[in-house]
Amino acid sequence: MSGSSGTASGRLRRVSLLTWIAVGSLVAWGWLLLGQGGFWRTDVRLPPRPDDEPGQRPPEERARGDEPETWPSVAVVVPARDEAGVLPVSLASLLAQDYPGPAEILLIDDGSTDGTGRLARELADRTEGGLPLTVTSPGEPEPGWTGKLWAVRHGIALARAREPAPEYLLLTDADIAHAPDSLRELVAAARASGLDLVSQMARLRVATFWERLIVPAFVYFFAQLYPFRRVNRPRARTAAAAGGCVLLRDAAALHARVPESIRHAVIDDVALARAVKRGGGRIWLGLAERVDSVRPYPGLGELWRMVSRSAYAQLLHSPVLLLGTVAGLAVVYLAPPACLLGGALYGNGAAAAAGGAAWAVMAGTYAPMLRYYRQPLWLAPLLPFTAALYLLMTVDSAVQHYRGRGAAWKGRTYSRPRRVPEERFDPADSGRPDPANPR
Structure with a gap:
C-alpha cells in the first residue's frame, strides 16, 4: 500500500x-x-528621409532632388585576409558604387596567402570609371590587437592622412556585396537623421538545408540580445552594430578613440557601437535590403x-x-x-x-x-x-x-584579453591633427 x-x-x-x-x-x-x-519585428530598415512618407518610395525610386546638394567625402575601409574567393563579387560591387561625392576604397590585405591583394588590383584595373582603390598591408598585428582591428586601424590612419581627411568611414567586410546606391543611401540617412553610426545587418546567404535551418536563427538570436529599436534609442544603454556594414562619422570615431579603444575586442562590431554611444554619439542598426554577404556556409561544420x-x-x-x-x-x-x-x-x-x-x-x-x-x-x-x-x-x-x-x-x-589600461589618446596615432590642440 x-x-x-x-x-x-x-x-x-x-x-x-x-x-x-x-x-x-x-x-x-x-x-x-x-x-x-x-526584437522579433523585421521592419527596422534604413532610416527614411524627412520628406519621405512611411512605407513610400524605396531607395531606387527616390528622386535626386531629395538628396543633399553637396556630398561628404568617404573612405571605404575593407580588411581582407584570404578573401580571393569572394572579391570578384564583393569588391566589384564597391568599385561600382554610384556615389556623387569624393570616395575611395582602401583594401587592407591582412597577410593573405591566396593572392587577395593582387586580385583586388586586377579587379580595379578592369573596372572602368570605378572608385579609386588603394591596396596596402599593415604587417602582423601588434600584441593586444585582433587582426581585423589592426587592419582597420591601418586603413583609418591611411584615410586620415589624406588632405582633406574624409568625413565618413565605411567599414565593410570583404565578403559583403553592396547595391550600386548603398553608399549613397547610407550617407543620406546619416546626414538626414544626424547619426554618427549607421549599420546594416547584411542579408546572409541562405541556400543549403543547414543555412536555412541556422542562418535566420542567427540573426533572430542577435536581435533578441540587441533589440534594434532599443539600440536606436539615444538614451537606451543597449548598443550594437553589424560589422559587415558600418558607416561611421570620423569625428565620432576620433572622439571614441576608435579603433584604439577596442583593439582587443573579438566581437568588434558591438564594441565599436558601445564606444560611439558611450561617447555621446547617435547610432542606428537595422536590417539590410540590398547589402548581402556572399560568403557560403554550406555545411553544418x-x-x-x-x-x-x-x-x-x-x-x-x-x-x-x-x-x-x-x-x-x-x-x-x-x-x-x-x-x-x-x-x-x-x-x-x-x-x-x-x-x-x-x-x-x-x-x-x-x-x-x-x-x-x-x-x-x-x-x-x-x-x-x-x-x-x-x-x-x-x-x-x-x-x-x-x-x-x-x-x-x-x-x-585570440585568448581572453587582459584588461586594457586607460591611456591618454595621442591624436598623432590617428594620422590626423587634434582640432582642439593644433600643432
Missing part, C-alpha cells in the same frame, strides 16, 4: 514540476514578446565554426554566464516542446497547454525573420532544434577556449 502511495506521490511531483516549467516558459515568452523591444568561434567571448568568458545561458536556452527554447510531449504522455493537460502555447508564441515571433529571408514558415516550429544546436555550439566554444583554441579565425587564435 505504501509503495503504491509513494509511486503516486512521485508521479504527482513530476506532473507538478512539468507544469511549473511549462508555465515558466510561457511567462518568459510573454515577456519576450511584449517587453524585449519588439562551417556554420558551427562561425558561431562557436565567438560565442564564449560574447559571454565574457564567464563560466557563470555560460551556465545561465545554457539554463536559459533550455527553459525558453527546449522546454515548450518537451512540456507539450511530456504533458500529453502523463495526462497533464495544463503542462501540455502551456508548453504548446509557449511553442506557438516562439514560432510566431520567428516567422517574420523567416519571411525576411524568404524561407518557408514550416521551419518556424523547428526553432527548438536549432536552439539546441546553438546551445551545443556555445558549450563547444567554451571548451575550445579552455583548450587554447578559442576565437580562432583564419589561422589566428
Whole structure:
C-alpha cells in the first residue's frame, strides 16, 4: 500500500514540476514578446528621409532632388585576409558604387596567402570609371590587437592622412556585396537623421538545408540580445552594430578613440557601437535590403565554426554566464516542446497547454525573420532544434577556449584579453591633427 502511495506521490511531483516549467516558459515568452523591444519585428530598415512618407518610395525610386546638394567625402575601409574567393563579387560591387561625392576604397590585405591583394588590383584595373582603390598591408598585428582591428586601424590612419581627411568611414567586410546606391543611401540617412553610426545587418546567404535551418536563427538570436529599436534609442544603454556594414562619422570615431579603444575586442562590431554611444554619439542598426554577404556556409561544420568561434567571448568568458545561458536556452527554447510531449504522455493537460502555447508564441515571433529571408514558415516550429544546436555550439566554444583554441579565425587564435589600461589618446596615432590642440 505504501509503495503504491509513494509511486503516486512521485508521479504527482513530476506532473507538478512539468507544469511549473511549462508555465515558466510561457511567462518568459510573454515577456519576450511584449517587453524585449519588439526584437522579433523585421521592419527596422534604413532610416527614411524627412520628406519621405512611411512605407513610400524605396531607395531606387527616390528622386535626386531629395538628396543633399553637396556630398561628404568617404573612405571605404575593407580588411581582407584570404578573401580571393569572394572579391570578384564583393569588391566589384564597391568599385561600382554610384556615389556623387569624393570616395575611395582602401583594401587592407591582412597577410593573405591566396593572392587577395593582387586580385583586388586586377579587379580595379578592369573596372572602368570605378572608385579609386588603394591596396596596402599593415604587417602582423601588434600584441593586444585582433587582426581585423589592426587592419582597420591601418586603413583609418591611411584615410586620415589624406588632405582633406574624409568625413565618413565605411567599414565593410570583404565578403559583403553592396547595391550600386548603398553608399549613397547610407550617407543620406546619416546626414538626414544626424547619426554618427549607421549599420546594416547584411542579408546572409541562405541556400543549403543547414543555412536555412541556422542562418535566420542567427540573426533572430542577435536581435533578441540587441533589440534594434532599443539600440536606436539615444538614451537606451543597449548598443550594437553589424560589422559587415558600418558607416561611421570620423569625428565620432576620433572622439571614441576608435579603433584604439577596442583593439582587443573579438566581437568588434558591438564594441565599436558601445564606444560611439558611450561617447555621446547617435547610432542606428537595422536590417539590410540590398547589402548581402556572399560568403557560403554550406555545411553544418562551417556554420558551427562561425558561431562557436565567438560565442564564449560574447559571454565574457564567464563560466557563470555560460551556465545561465545554457539554463536559459533550455527553459525558453527546449522546454515548450518537451512540456507539450511530456504533458500529453502523463495526462497533464495544463503542462501540455502551456508548453504548446509557449511553442506557438516562439514560432510566431520567428516567422517574420523567416519571411525576411524568404524561407518557408514550416521551419518556424523547428526553432527548438536549432536552439539546441546553438546551445551545443556555445558549450563547444567554451571548451575550445579552455583548450587554447578559442576565437580562432583564419589561422589566428585570440585568448581572453587582459584588461586594457586607460591611456591618454595621442591624436598623432590617428594620422590626423587634434582640432582642439593644433600643432
